Amino acid sequence: MTAAESYLPAGWAWYIAIVTVASLAYCLWVLISNNTRKLPGEEVKLHGTNVWDGLREYDNPLPRWWRNLFYITVFFASAYLILYPGIGVSTGILGWSSSGLHKAEVEATEKRVAPMFENYAKQDVAALAADEGATKIGASLFQAYCIQCHGSDMRGAKGFPNLVDADWQWTGTPEGILETILGGRNAAMPAFNEQLNKDQIADVVNYVIQLSGRQVDVASAARGEATFKTVCAACHGPEGKGMQALGAPNLTDSTWLYGGSAAAITETLVKGRAGVMPAFKDFLGEPRVKLLAAYVYAQSREAERTASTQ
Amino acid sequence: MGSSAAESKVIELYKAAPKIYPKSVSGRFARLRVFTLLVTQLVFYGLAWLQWNGRQAVLFDLVERKFYIFGWIFWPQDVLYLAFILIISAYSLFFVTAIAGRVFCGYACPQTVYTEIFMWVERWFEGDRAARMKLDRGPWTREKLWRKGGKHAVWILMALWTGFTFVGYFTPIRDLAVKVTTLSTGPWETFWILFYGFATWGNAGFMREQVCKYMCPYARFQSVMFDRDTMIVTYDAARGEPRGSRKKGVDPASAGLGACVDCSLCVQVCPTGIDIRNGLQYECIGCAACIDVCDSVMDKLNYPRGLVRYATENAIEKQWGWREVRAHILRPRIMIYGVVLVLLVGGLLSSLVLRNPLKVDVIRDARVLAREVEGQWIENVYRLNVMNASEAAHRLRVSVEGIDGARLDRGGLIAVDAASNASGTVAVRVPVGALSPGTHPLQLIIESEAGGAPLAVREKSTFMVPR
Numbered sequence: 001m002t003a004a005e006s007y008l009p010a011g012w013a014w015y016i017a018i019v020t021v022a023s024l025a026y027c028l029w030v031l032i033s034n035n036t037r038k039l040p041g042e043e044v045k046l047h048g049t050n051v052w053d054g055l056r057e058y059d060n061p062l063p064r065w066w067r068n069l070f071y072i073t074v075f076f077a078s079a080y081l082i083l084y085p086g087i088g089v090s091t092g093i094l095g096w097s098s099s100g101l102h103k104a105e106v107e108a109t110e111k112r113v114a115p116m117f118e119n120y121a122k123q124d125v126a127a128l129a130a131d132e133g134a135t136k137i138g139a140s141l142f143q144a145y146c147i148q149c150h151g152s153d154m155r156g157a158k159g160f161p162n163l164v165d166a167d168w169q170w171t172g173t174p175e176g177i178l179e180t181i182l183g184g185r186n187a188a189m190p191a192f193n194e195q196l197n198k199d200q201i202a203d204v205v206n207y208v209i210q211l212s213g214r215q216v217d218v219a220s221a222a223r224g225e226a227t228f229k230t231v232c233a234a235c236h237g238p239e240g241k242g243m244q245a246l247g248a249p250n251l252t253d254s255t256w257l258y259g260g261s262a263a264a265i266t267e268t269l270v271k272g273r274a275g276v277m278p279a280f281k282d283f284l285g286e287p288r289v290k291l292l293a294a295y296v297y298a299q300s301r302e303a304e305r306t307a308s309t310q
Numbered sequence: 311m312g313s314s315a316a317e318s319k320v321i322e323l324y325k326a327a328p329k330i331y332p333k334s335v336s337g338r339f340a341r342l343r344v345f346t347l348l349v350t351q352l353v354f355y356g357l358a359w360l361q362w363n364g365r366q367a368v369l370f371d372l373v374e375r376k377f378y379i380f381g382w383i384f385w386p387q388d389v390l391y392l393a394f395i396l397i398i399s400a401y402s403l404f405f406v407t408a409i410a411g412r413v414f415c416g417y418a419c420p421q422t423v424y425t426e427i428f429m430w431v432e433r434w435f436e437g438d439r440a441a442r443m444k445l446d447r448g449p450w451t452r453e454k455l456w457r458k459g460g461k462h463a464v465w466i467l468m469a470l471w472t473g474f475t476f477v478g479y480f481t482p483i484r485d486l487a488v489k490v491t492t493l494s495t496g497p498w499e500t501f502w503i504l505f506y507g508f509a510t511w512g513n514a515g516f517m518r519e520q521v522c523k524y525m526c527p528y529a530r531f532q533s534v535m536f537d538r539d540t541m542i543v544t545y546d547a548a549r550g551e552p553r554g555s556r557k558k559g560v561d562p563a564s565a566g567l568g569a570c571v572d573c574s575l576c577v578q579v580c581p582t583g584i585d586i587r588n589g590l591q592y593e594c595i596g597c598a599a600c601i602d603v604c605d606s607v608m609d610k611l612n613y614p615r616g617l618v619r620y621a622t623e624n625a626i627e628k629q630w631g632w633r634e635v636r637a638h639i640l641r642p643r644i645m646i647y648g649v650v651l652v653l654l655v656g657g658l659l660s661s662l663v664l665r666n667p668l669k670v671d672v673i674r675d676a677r678v679l680a681r682e683v684e685g686q687w688i689e690n691v692y693r694l695n696v697m698n699a700s701e702a703a704h705r706l707r708v709s710v711e712g713i714d715g716a717r718l719d720r721g722g723l724i725a726v727d728a729a730s731n732a733s734g735t736v737a738v739r740v741p742v743g744a745l746s747p748g749t750h751p752l753q754l755i756i757e758s759e760a761g762g763a764p765l766a767v768r769e770k771s772t773f774m775v776p777r
Contacts, residue, residue, distance in 0.1 A: 034323060035322070035323060035324060036320050036321065036322055036323060037320070037321050037323055038319070038320050039319050039320075039321060061321075061322055061323055061324055061325040062323065062324050062325075062524070063324065063325065063326070063327040063520060063524060064324045064325060064326045064327070065327070065520070066324070066524060067324045143733075147675060148676065148677055149677060151675050151677070151678035151691055152673075152675050152678075152691060152693040152735045153691045153720075153721070153735040153737055155678075155681070155689075155691070155737070156678070156681075157677060157678040157681055158681070160677075160678075254684065259682075
């Protein structure tokens, strides 16, 4: 099975091959058969006799090297088609392919950077976070693979967590961040529209808003508290402080992944939420993920520091 | 040729190009060519070694994609300047060619210049025209081997030096010199030194006029710029004919002869092997070797100079003097070329002088268009890619304009090294409810902080408020 066969039916491959060879043979024949020309009758002289609009035709033969260049093109084309893929389903005797070239270049680059990554792989994430060279690579990896969801300023968007607010849905320890990127995370907030009726949901929403320190209908919130303690506390904890092991967010702070308005919280309760962080272990490989984790950790520490000094 | 019944004849459609042995020539135009040759080659071989601000003054760094020309650093984004330079070069060629014919071919073209240099070497080893022809006809003797071998040794050395200099404009020439002496040049450096050297050796040593006659596109399209008032190298047939040899002191008029003594020196000196007395031919590169040599013959005979001279077709036909020729230089074609050329050069120069070495691209995040922060702000995030084409490092301060109440929340400072790029993320906040949902125009201003020449860029973008 060659690369050409995978997209080109054999019949067409043969057709193209025959046309190519025939064209080359034809070129060669044209060149060889046109080295000389037989003119009938000796009285016909090209030299200076034919005149059109004052332009005189001369018998100026082209230099021989010029024709030889034509021969060289035919030779070049033939050699190329033997060495490289191009004729029919042939892969060429050099076995060259663009994917092979790409693979070789990737391997060469990997080999070149391997010692650097080996050196980094020996250190733990916290140590790497203090290494400027490591976080620089981490930063460019982040800009390439992470900003699609988390934003180029790492502050996320609706449904995608802010990474520099010192508030962690899962865990903010260096090893925890590494684990999150390596294995990915799946957060599942179930839909409660069947288990709870509309009033119950409204009460729970009020209670949750109260948890984050805002003013609400106290009676409704009190009713909601009872429901919360039996239904929601399983994941979010009896005090609503969340549980990082399950990715259940803390509801008592002002960080809201899907919005903190009554409408947004109601939607979360009614429809549920599914947050997915994909796993990068196979895609990027552990050495690169380690640098990414170091960068994220360093940035979150930095943000914490500036927050505490303000 | 058989005189058979068919009475047919076979002609060759390709022939080996006959070797041309141009005779050496001296005179006004030969001196002018030596002068332009020295100037152009001094620039080519010398410029690469010039230093500027601790780096090579002229360097086209293809790997880093930075092109240094003295104080300027160009990035691929500046390709417009290259287009400018190419158009200016083309118009200069049109302008000069329309006035004075193929002077570029005759005096400045590398093909002419290297051929000239190679012919000096050839003459030094093998002698002038007659000696060279005799040497080529003769058998291979030890002397011929020495003369030919010596010539080629010098040619190859010069060709390799030329290739080395050429590559020295793309990879720092001082490092390259070290690499060459230790035979540790990279594969592409090695290839280009050898390839460019080979092309120099082949073109200046062997192909010579064949390049002008059969390869060069300029040679062919320059004749399109010619008109009857274009200066060309011409033979004054009215004065010269009928040609013929004569004894010294004979008055040509009484002998029924023109000024041309038919010495054929003009043919012998011609580097493209034509006879100028047949009129303007496409092979003529306007080198004026025939003018120099004919003038020397005229001097010997005490005839006035200029039997072969720079003149226009009109001038020859109507027997104009210099005054009329000069009066016909300013014609519409020349004025149009001239005005376009002046505008282009002026445009390029002012654009270079006013060039802002700071370039900023504002890139919006694809996904995070806008977000609500702490219930009181709408925040938009912009990623700034900064390209610093100046030779100083800068600290850049970002500010925002165009929306009342908009303020920069973070990322107000971006540090960028000299001749380098950097990126930063800035967040702009507008109070919730201050703007209607939708997009609003805004400008980001990126200014260098004090120190060094002030730089500023104003970039347009939009601020988005979600529904």
